[in-house]
Amino acid sequence: MKRKHKESLTSLAILSPSIIxxxxxxxxxxxxxxxxxxLDWDTFSSFMRKAKDYVGLENYAGLFREARFQTDLWNTxxxxxFFILGCLAIGILLSLILNNKPKGGYFFQNLYLFxxxxxxxxxxxxxxxxxxxxxxxxxPRGINLLFEQLxxxxxxxxxxxxxxxxxxxxIALVAVIIAAVWQYSGYxxxxxxxxxxxIDQQLIEAARIDGASKWQVFTKIxxxxxxxxxLSAIIVLAHVSLKAxxxxxxxxxxxxxxxxxxxxxxxxxxxxxxxxxxxxxxIAIVLLMMxxxxxxxxxxxxxxxE
Amino acid sequence: xxLKKSAVLSVLVMVALLFVFSFSALAQEGEVEIFSxxxxxxxxxxxNALIELFNEQYPDVEVINATVAGxxxxxxxxxxxxxxxxxxxxxxxQVHGGAELVDTYVETGMMEPITxxxxxxxxxxKFNQQILEMSSYEGEYYSIPVNVHRSNIMFYNNQVLSENxxxxxxxxxxxxxxxxxxxxxxxVPLALGxxxxxxxxxxxxxxxxxxxxxxxxxxxxxxxxxxxxxxxREALVHFKDIMQYVNEDHSALTWQDATQLVxxxxxxxxxxxxxxxxxxxxxxxxxxxxxxxxxxxxSEGTFIVVxxxxxxxxxxxxxxxxxxxLKIISSKAGQDTFNPIKGSIPARLDADKSKYDxxxxxxxxxxxxxxxxxSIVHGSAAPEGFITAMNDTINSFITTGDVDQAFxxxxxxxxxxxx
Numbered sequence: 001m002k003r004k005h006k007e008s009l010t011s012l013a014i015l016s017p018s019i020i021x022x023x024x025x026x027x028x029x030x031x032x033x034x035x036x037x038x039l040d041w042d043t044f045s046s047f048m049r050k051a052k053d054y055v056g057l058e059n060y061a062g063l064f065r066e067a068r069f070q071t072d073l074w075n076t077x078x079x080x081x082f083f084i085l086g087c088l089a090i091g092i093l094l095s096l097i098l099n100n101k102p103k104g105g106y107f108f109q110n111l112y113l114f115x116x117x118x119x120x121x122x123x124x125x126x127x128x129x130x131x132x133x134x135x136x137x138x139x140p141r142g143i144n145l146l147f148e149q150l151x152x153x154x155x156x157x158x159x160x161x162x163x164x165x166x167x168x169x170x171i172a173l174v175a176v177i178i179a180a181v182w183q184y185s186g187y188x189x190x191x192x193x194x195x196x197x198x199i200d201q202q203l204i205e206a207a208r209i210d211g212a213s214k215w216q217v218f219t220k221i222x223x224x225x226x227x228x229x230x231l232s233a234i235i236v237l238a239h240v241s242l243k244a245x246x247x248x249x250x251x252x253x254x255x256x257x258x259x260x261x262x263x264x265x266x267x268x269x270x271x272x273x274x275x276x277x278x279x280x281x282x283i284a285i286v287l288l289m290m291x292x293x294x295x296x297x298x299x300x301x302x303x304x305x306e
Numbered sequence: 307x308x309l310k311k312s313a314v315l316s317v318l319v320m321v322a323l324l325f326v327f328s329f330s331a332l333a334q335e336g337e338v339e340i341f342s343x344x345x346x347x348x349x350x351x352x353x354n355a356l357i358e359l360f361n362e363q364y365p366d367v368e369v370i371n372a373t374v375a376g377x378x379x380x381x382x383x384x385x386x387x388x389x390x391x392x393x394x395x396x397x398x399x400q401v402h403g404g405a406e407l408v409d410t411y412v413e414t415g416m417m418e419p420i421t422x423x424x425x426x427x428x429x430x431x432k433f434n435q436q437i438l439e440m441s442s443y444e445g446e447y448y449s450i451p452v453n454v455h456r457s458n459i460m461f462y463n464n465q466v467l468s469e470n471x472x473x474x475x476x477x478x479x480x481x482x483x484x485x486x487x488x489x490x491x492x493x494v495p496l497a498l499g500x501x502x503x504x505x506x507x508x509x510x511x512x513x514x515x516x517x518x519x520x521x522x523x524x525x526x527x528x529x530x531x532x533x534x535x536x537x538x539r540e541a542l543v544h545f546k547d548i549m550q551y552v553n554e555d556h557s558a559l560t561w562q563d564a565t566q567l568v569x570x571x572x573x574x575x576x577x578x579x580x581x582x583x584x585x586x587x588x589x590x591x592x593x594x595x596x597x598x599x600x601x602x603x604x605s606e607g608t609f610i611v612v613x614x615x616x617x618x619x620x621x622x623x624x625x626x627x628x629x630x631x632l633k634i635i636s637s638k639a640g641q642d643t644f645n646p647i648k649g650s651i652p653a654r655l656d657a658d659k660s661k662y663d664x665x666x667x668x669x670x671x672x673x674x675x676x677x678x679x680x681s682i683v684h685g686s687a688a689p690e691g692f693i694t695a696m697n698d699t700i701n702s703f704i705t706t707g708d709v710d711q712a713f714x715x716x717x718x719x720x721x722x723x724x725x
Contacts, residue, residue, distance in 0.1 A: 043691060043723075048391070048414040068698060132558045135494070139572070141555075161557045163705045253501050256557040257705035258698075272384045274694035275410075 030288065037281035044275040059282040069283075071258045072266055074168040076290070079177060079262065080241040086181035087237050088230065091188025096218070098189070099196045109193070112186040120183070124250030127179035131159040131251075160252045160260055170259035172252070180247060184240060188233050195229040196222070231298065238294045242287060263287050338627035339370040340616075341389075342400035343382035344648075348584050352648035359643050360634045367627050372396055378504070378684070390416055395619035397628035403441040403451050403615040404686030405527075411619070412443045418618040419446035423629060429636045432654045436678040440686060441615055449617035450636045451653035453645050456669055457579045457681045458512040458602045458610040461565070461586065465596070466493055466574045474600050478516060478544055481603035485551040488574045495551035497573035499559030500704075503697040506556075507683040509548070509577050509602075510700050513541040516604025520677035523608070526724070527680065527687050533720035539713045542703065544604075549704055565589075568597070577602055579612055579684075583665050584649030593665040601672075609676035612684040613653060692723035 040055045041047045063069050094112055098105050115123070134141030136156055140148050144156045160175040199222070207217050223230075245264035248254075254261035254269075263283050271280030344353040350373075357369045374382035379400070386399055390411065401407045411417050424430040424447060430438070433451065441449040462474060467484075470491045475481035488495040500506040515523045517537040525531030553559070553567065565582045567573035569589045576582060583593060591597055601608070616635055622628050634640045641652035646661045651670045659667050680686035683693055696719055703712040 043689065044387075044410045045414050048416075067702070128558075133555050135553055135555055138492075158554070159558075161555055252558075253503075254701075257702045269694055272387075273380070274691040275689070276691055 033281045033284050033288075036278055037285050039278050041277040042275070042279060047275065047277050055278075059278045060286070063279060063282050063286070068258050068261065068266060069263070071170070072261050072263045075170060075173060075258075075260065076242065076262055078169045079173055079180075079244065080238055082173075082177045083180050083184070083241045084234055084237045086177060087185045087188045088233065090181060090185035091233075092192050094185065094189040095192035095196055098193055109189075112189055114186070115183040116186050118183075120244065120246035121250045123179055123183050124247045124252075127175070127182075128160075128251045131175040131179075133158045133161055160255060163256050163259055165259075170255075172255055172259040176244075176248060176251060176260055179251060180241070180244060183247075184237060188237070191229050191233050192226060195226045199225055235295060235298050239291050242291055336367045336627070337370055338367055338398070338624050338631050339372050339396040340398055340631060341372045341374075341382070341386060341396035342614075343374055343376060343379035344400065345373045345375040347588060349648050352644045355647055356635065356640060356644045359640060360631060363634065364627075364630050367630060369631075390619065393621060395622055397622045397624050398616045398618060398631050400614050400616060401449065402685040403437065403449060403611075403613040404680045405688050406685030406690065407441055407449055407615065407617065408443050409689045411617075412448050416620055417448045418620055418625075419448060420450065420618055420632065421445075421447045423632065424450070424636070427633055427636060429654070432638070432656055434653060434655055434673065434678065437611060437613060437653050440611070440613070440678075440680055441617075449615035450632050451613045451615045452635050452641065453614050453648055453650035454653050454669075454673060455579050455581055455612040455650050456609055456672075457508055457612050457684060458515060458605045458608065459580050459583075459599055459669075460575055460577045460602050461568060461582055461597050461599050462575045463568045463571055463573070463596070464598055466568075466571055467598075470574070472574065474598060475603045476600075476606075478604045482547055485548065485575070489551055493571075494553045494567060494573035495575060496548065496553075497564040497567040497576040498552040498556040499561050499564030500556050500701070501558060501560055503701050504683040504693075505561045505564070505578065506704060507693070507697040507700050508579065508681070510541065510545050510696075511682045511687075512577065512602040512605050512610060513544050513548075514538065514682075515608050515610060515679055516602065517541040517544065520608040520679050523679050524677075526720075529725070533717045533724075534713075538716060539709065542709050542712050542716075545700070545703070546707055546709060580665070580669060581649065587649070587663075593663050599665060599668075607676055608679050609672050610679045610681050611686060612681045613686065689723050692719055695719035695723060 037059055038054050038056065040051070040053050040058075042059075094108075098109050102108075130142045132142045133144050133156075136144065136158070137153070140156060143159075147153060147155045158172075160172045162172045164171045203221060204217055207221055212220065243264065244262060245268065248260055248262055248265055249268075252260040254265050263286065267280050267283040267287070270276040270283060340357075342353060344350055353371070353373075357371060360367070360369055374385050376382060379402075382400075386396075386401075387410075389395055395416070401411070407417070421430075424438075430447075437451050437454065438447055441447060441451070466472075466488070467474065470488055470493070472484045472487050473480070475484045485495040498505060498509070514526075514537075517540045518526070518531065518535065519537075522531045522535065522537060526533065553564075553573065556564070559567075561578055561582070562585060564573070565576050565578060565585050566589070568576045569586060569591065580599075583599070586597055587593065593599075600606075616632060618625065618628055618632065635644070636654075638652075638654060638656060638658075641654050642658050642661055645652045645657070646663075646666075649666070651657075651662065651666050651673055655674055657670065659670060662670065682688055682696060685693065688696075696716065699712055699715045699719060703709075706712075
């Protein structure tokens with residue numbers, strides 16, 4: 001009994017630095033942000049005076065009325081959706097191909113994973129060069145120039161400078177989504193490949209003998225077995241997409257008429273460019289709730305399973 | 307065990323040494339920390355020349371050159387704010403004169419007035435008085451302007467213009483005609499690179515000056531001009547007309563890219579602050595030969611000012627040394643050392659014109675005779691909240707082209723942040 005007591009004390013002592021830092025730097029700062037988002041600190045002087053004049057949810061209401069923030073929410077929705085779908089589709093496809101152990105499989109396995117090792121800032125800068133449209137039709141640049149050389153002029157368009165909009169989807173986001181999928185599909189591939197390698201080959205062989213087509217093997221056997229892995233990948237990708245600040249900031253900025261703006265970019269500009277600390281905090285809290293919306297069901301689910 | 311002991315011992319010795327070193331650093335009184343975002347071409351060399359001048363006069367004071375990189379001080383301003391709020395100010399720091407200084411740091415009581423110093427050194431009447439006024443609050447001056455840039459200036463490629471028989475425009479009507487003519491000839495009439503939004507906002511502020519006139523424009527900031535003045539709407543209409551003639555990939559370019567279009571002969575005109583002149587020179591051009599300049603049509607007689615200034619924060623660790631720094635930069639020698647290298651003009655009116663190139667000399671003449679107006683997008687006219695809001699409005703306006711909507715949100719922004 002005494003020993004157990006001592007053990008728990010030791011573990012508490014070892015854990016305490018991380019508990020304390022978590023409490024201060026995560027939960028303390030979250031509650032501070034909540035508090036600031038309820039105050040009227042939208043000028044530098046009110047911030048300096050530290051005036052405690054609460055305005056309730058007014059900052060949030062104002063935010064949701066703003067055209068820029070509405071665009072941001074649409075952009076986040078579509079970006080997250082297509083980013084996850086793209087990463088899953090390409091990642092799963094790559095893992096299926098690599099799982100057949102083709103020649104040079106190890107090489108490609110690493111090749112596809114490499115983009116994950118570089119930061120979003122680098123990705124953004126490079127893809128910015130690639131997708132900078134130039135002036136069409138006579139002075140194309142980047143990928144548009146490549147299309148011209150290949151005689152594929154029909155594929156030339158304004159990429160991230162385009163202001164076209166389809167059902168709330170700003171088509172300029174296509175360029176950003178391609179860059180993000182390029183970086184993260186290797187991640188889905190690695191997750192899936194690890195799972196696939198653990199599946200008993202007899203299972204698949206048995207199904208094939210029973211006359212299942214390759215597609216049926218995929219939909220009826222592989223996909224259901226890999227469901228937990230896919231779900232984890234979705235959770236990770238979803239929160240990456242909410243934190244795509246660095247990619248957007250380096251690649252396009254908020255774009256013409258905010259076509260490539262996301263809440264994180266707006267949060268940064270509101271807080272550090274315009275001294276609207278309360279608005280910035282309100283955006284931060286909305287972002288936090290969006291992440292929570294994704295992650296809490298997942299956590300509840302995994303607790304239940306345990 | 308032995309190994310462990312010696313390891314512990316060596317760590318202890320190192321920590322002790324670190325303490326000794328840091329305390330000896332603290333004990334050094336002969337320092338002055340100068341905070342700026344001058345890290346780019348020209349400006350860095352200018353700053354180094356200033357520091358050299360300082361060292362000649364005060365050899366026992368060591369300058370700590372604290373710079374934070376990032377265009378137009380975007381990162382430096384955030385770092386500075388954190389330091390000021392955290393009670394850890396540098397001895398002196400770069401700040402755009404006007405609202406950026408007054409609204410943020412003077413009204414909140416973080417700066418020392420320096421009117422007395424200016425009088426003591428006998429330099430107060432050497433400066434353009436209008437520019438000193440910009441950084442004043444309740445009758446006291448709070449910072450010393452080192453350099454002056456002009457935002458309402460337009461550069462053009464002489465060859466492109468002459469090949470297409472276009473004369474440099476003198477008013478908005480002839481400007482639009484010139485743009486249309488270049489458009490027909492198949493060159494980009496007006497180069498714009500507004501991926502960072504402010505270059506478009508800057509064009510709009512020059513048009514505001516053109517339609518409101520200098521007094522009407524300056525009246526916006528003291529309340530004597532209403533934000534729903536029809537001239538504001540008129541400026542938006544002109545802006546929309548002019549935007550038809552910009553390169554279509556403007557939102558993918560920076561201001562340097564746009565200036566380069568003029569340099570490469572692909573575009574005729576470029577409206578940009580006169581730091582673009584320095585950039586054109588680094589691209590190998592000589593002012594007056596390959597390129598010409600004119601105030602943005604309609605804004606002649608007004609000089610929209612972008613000025614870097616230095617002040618004295620309260621609680622500076624070495625205020626006496628900071629005053630020495632301020633004395634250097636307010637001197638004629640200091641201003642004439644820094645500005646020719648940086649590619650800007652001095653805020654003093656008695657500078658040595660022979661040190662400056664033909665463009666800068668003409669800017670100095672205008673600076674002495676024109677009405678000065680503070681720039682919005684560069685922080686001198688209005689609080690930072692208004693700048694971002696206006697840039698957002700203009701950014702959306704370029705796409706939507708909805709004049710009434712833009713006019714309405716201009717007024718809303720004004721009511722929210724300026725009044």
